[in-house]
Amino acid sequence: KQEVTQIPAALSVPEGENLVLNCSFTDSAIYNLQWFRQDPGKGLTSLLLIQSSQREQTSGRLNASLDKSSGRSTLYIAASQPGDSATYLCAVNNNAGNMLTFGGGTRLMVKP
């Protein structure tokens, strides 16, 4: 059974810092991996999707990398802003079925 872990569970940084969020998964037989953002009381917003054949994806200040063989992904946020404060979730889609398995999330606070 796929298990997804995100470390740290919470992170607080001053504005302007570059930061890295980590995601690890136990079964490397994945089809793709998706990073989401969730604001309090809101739904999930898709940030980036990386196919298993890709090493990274970029969108603006966000860069996500994938090392499938080691079961790891990172989300890099450059020049963090208070508006980046949210919970970030990673989810993997296994080859065996069309369903996302989620990590517990990292709650990020960027202080002005």
Added chain:
Amino acid sequence: DAGVIQSPRHEVTEMGQEVTLRCKPISGHNSLFWYRQTMMRGLELLIYFNNNVPIDDSGMPEDRFSAKMPNASFSTLKIQPSEPRDSAVYFCASSLAQFAEAFFGQGTRLTVV
């Protein structure tokens, strides 16, 4: 497109009552998912449909839960009878195809008292 639309946004009901949650996926998407989010267990998949057909319902907690997708633009998740432990945020998501990027609705916050 307006995105995935869920209703109601909030539902408070008494234990034992029937609860129906509704979802309209993004037009043209042929995969639809129901997830539940709690503080203790995080996000869990309940059931997913492909082309309106239930493919995997192994995450449905028990027989009190049922889901239908009568057509490509509408799905329901029903809980009957509801219990306090069903209190959670229920999300619906859709994707264009199997294994494609998933888009989530705003969720329904269910409180069973």
